[in-house]
Amino acid sequence: MKQSDAEHIGTALANAGFNFAATLPATQIHTLQAWLATSPKFTSVPVTNEGEGVAICAGAWLAGKMPVIVLETSGILVSTYALMRCHATFGIPILMLSTYRGGLGDQEWYAVHTGAVLPRLLESLRIPCKVVQSVDDVAATFVDARRTMDASLHPVSIVMDVRLTDRE
Amino acid sequence: MRRFDCMQALAPMITDQLVVTNVARTGFEWRMASQREGNLYTMGMGLVTPVVLGLALSLPHRGVIALDGDGSILLNLGALATVGNCAPANFVSVIFDNASYASTGGLPTATSGRTNLVEIAKGAGISNAVGVSTIQEFTAAATAALAGNGPWVIVAKVVAEKPPVQPKLMDGRENKYRFVRYIEQTEGRIILKPSIVGREDR
Numbered sequence: 352m353k354q355s356d357a358e359h360i361g362t363a364l365a366n367a368g369f370n371f372a373a374t375l376p377a378t379q380i381h382t383l384q385a386w387l388a389t390s391p392k393f394t395s396v397p398v399t400n401e402g403e404g405v406a407i408c409a410g411a412w413l414a415g416k417m418p419v420i421v422l423e424t425s426g427i428l429v430s431t432y433a434l435m436r437c438h439a440t441f442g443i444p445i446l447m448l449s450t451y452r453g454g455l456g457d458q459e460w461y462a463v464h465t466g467a468v469l470p471r472l473l474e475s476l477r478i479p480c481k482v483v484q485s486v487d488d489v490a491a492t493f494v495d496a497r498r499t500m501d502a503s504l505h506p507v508s509i510v511m512d513v514r515l516t517d518r519e
Numbered sequence: 520m521r522r523f524d525c526m527q528a529l530a531p532m533i534t535d536q537l538v539v540t541n542v543a544r545t546g547f548e549w550r551m552a553s554q555r556e557g558n559l560y561t562m563g564m565g566l567v568t569p570v571v572l573g574l575a576l577s578l579p580h581r582g583v584i585a586l587d588g589d590g591s592i593l594l595n596l597g598a599l600a601t602v603g604n605c606a607p608a609n610f611v612s613v614i615f616d617n618a619s620y621a622s623t624g625g626l627p628t629a630t631s632g633r634t635n636l637v638e639i640a641k642g643a644g645i646s647n648a649v650g651v652s653t654i655q656e657f658t659a660a661a662t663a664a665l666a667g668n669g670p671w672v673i674v675a676k677v678v679a680e681k682p683p684v685q686p687k688l689m690d691g692r693e694n695k696y697r698f699v700r701y702i703e704q705t706e707g708r709i710i711l712k713p714s715i716v717g718r719e720d721r
Contacts, residue, residue: 371577394576396605398569399597406566407601410539410573413559413699415708418573436563437570441695501712 352516356486357382364419365392367493369446371416372396373404377423379450379516384421401426402433405506409433409443417497418445424452424465427472427508434476434506444500446493447508451482456513473508480508484515520652522615522677526552526586528658529613532665533557535705536582536611537698539571541591543622545615547684549586556701560687560694565594568602568612575607575670578706582665585612589630590620596639602670603644610670613661617679625679640672648672 352360360383364372372395374384388395394416398404401422408418422430427449438445452459453466473480479499483492489509496507522545530553539559540546546560562570571585592599592614602610618631630636640648647669651657657675664671699710712718 371573396572396576396601399600400595402565403569403595403598403601406569406595406598407573407576409566410570410575411577412573412710413570413695414574414577414702415706415710416573416577433563433566437566440563441559441691443695498715502714 352380352382353518354382356515356518357386359486360489361386361390363490363493364448365390366490368497369417369419369493370394371408371411371418373398373408373418373420375399375401375404375422375426377426377450379423379452379513380421380511387421401430405430405433405445405447406437408445409437409441412443412445417500419448420445421448423450424462424469424510427469428465431472431476434478438506439477442504444504445506446496446500447478447506449508449510450516451510451512454510454513457517469510476506478506478508479503480510482510482512484512486515520654520657520675520677521680522617522675523548523552523682524654525613525615525657525675525677528654529553529661532661533584536584536665537574537578537702538584538586539567539574540586541567541588541615544681544684545586545588547687548682550687551685556697558694559698561691564591565598567591568598569595571612572598572602572605572607572610575610576605578702579607579609581706582609582611582667587612587614589614589616589618589628589636592636593629593634596643599640599643599645599672603640606644606670608667608669611664611673612671613673613675615677616674617677619679621679621681636674637672640674645670645672648674650674650676652676
């Protein structure tokens with residue numbers, strides 16, 4: 352992700368009310384994760400796996416923070432137990448801002464199967480999802496996500512298409 | 520040493536701390552020892568410590584306590600590394616170590632063999648990691664931990680047992696609402712925003 356896009360997306364997250372971020376480095380979004388780590392607008396926590404990360408975000412929400420986990424596609428698979436046993440069971444929201452490894456146009460053989468199952472995985476977890484392709488769309492989408500989180504008390508997913516994460 | 524004896528020793532020390540418990544009898548027993556709105560019971564296996572870390576980082580002025588178990592923390596040992604690196608001074612984890620999955624049949628955990636949770640916590644960067652095996656030791660460690668200078672991990676060696684417990688009659692959602700309302704009231708902040716109608720912070 353371009354540095355300018357990372358700054359734009361991070362600022363849009365803050366403007367939408369998000370102020371707590373868990374991150375685990377990923378190739379396509381490390382610039383955004385680095386921006387969040389140094390932004391005074393966020394409490395940023397580097398985690399060891401995404402399941403731990405979403406649980407930390409649950410604690411942050413209980414305390415009044417508005418949490419986002421910034422993760423790669425496979426991290427959603429890693430986090431499913433915590434999402435169901437913690438967030439869905441207790442009714443705790445979180446924004447999952449992820450890449451779309453294996454999405455249309457991603458030429459990485461190891462990501463193909465993860466990308467293929469992602470839409471139905473999120474659907475089976477009853478997590479509403481929107482795929483964004485342009486950096487121009489993120490600000491409004493983050494506001495929408497926060498409103499849905501407040502109303503549903505359930506996780507929300509925003510998946511960044513390769514056209515956004517991989518553009519030069 | 521019995522887990523419930525530790526809880527009975529801990530309960531009178533609690534003032535406004537937030538407490539999150541492990542599944543099964545840890546949650547039931549803590550409710551029998553301490554009924555208060557600042558308790559969140561029955562967080563899932565492996566999730567207690569990271570949830571409490573999120574609370575600790577978001578309310579750094581307030582004590583937070585995890586009542587965890589050996590089987591639970593073994594499911595998510597990476598969380599101890601994150602605690603060690605974030606190093607919140609208000610974080611306390613009590614890991615009740617009965618060396619078994621006592622609530623689900625009693626088969627042994629790794630701590631029944633060569634695994635030492637105190638050494639793992641220290642290796643994760645938590646210098647205030649202590650092991651206790653008597654009520655006197657537990658009470659002294661809990662008193663020191665609640666005074667601050669965390670993060671603290673207290674590994675309490677307890678017997679594996681399934682004592683009779685009282686029913687909670689409250690599911691996790693009701694418990695969550697009451698816990699969050701308690702935080703709203705004591706912290707003076709609004710957390711639950713189910714509708715934008717009439718709100719200025721839309």
